[in-house]
Amino acid sequence: MQTEIMILAAGAMLLFVHIIIPSTLKTRQYGIDWNTGPRDETMPPLNPVIARLARAQANFQETFPIAIVALIGVVVTGRESDLSAIGGWIWLAARLLYLPLYAFGVEKIRSIVFLVSLVGLGLVLYALVFG
Structure with a gap:
């Protein structure tokens, strides 16, 4: 399996974590009826940690499509390289660090x-475009 695909699979698992943690904590705060209901009512603000986790999730969901295009792109075009692999690992490592940093308000x-x-x-995209 190409390194870039492994990185992408790990990124998908990280997305799963970004979804599960805040949704579980929201359910703890608002209750199971909120979770299983239509969620039409206005709820009080989330506690700060849960709110930060929800924002981190949104941030990841905004940038993950770029990673998908870049990482799959280098594989499909045959432009996998040390540069694309290093860029992918840098992206993944930084995203792994980002979640707890955001959660704890660093x-x-x-x-x-x-x-x-x-x-x-950017390194992966460079490899894709100029590789």
Whole structure:
């Protein structure tokens, strides 16, 4: 299996984590009736940690499609390289660090880690376009 596909599979598992953790904690805060109901009513704000986890989930969902296109793209076009693999690993490692940093409200470092993840994606995209 190509490295880029392994990275993508790990990214999909990370997306699963991004979905499960906040939804489980939201259910704990709002109750099972909220979870199984239509969710039409206005609820009180989430506690800060759950709210940060929900924002981290949204952030991951916004950038994961770029990773999918880039990582599958290098495989489909035969442009896998050390650069695309390194970029993919950088992206994945940064995204793994980003979740707990955001959950615990770590300022500045979280933003730097996010930028590092974008650099990783940039390397993969560079390999795809110019590889």
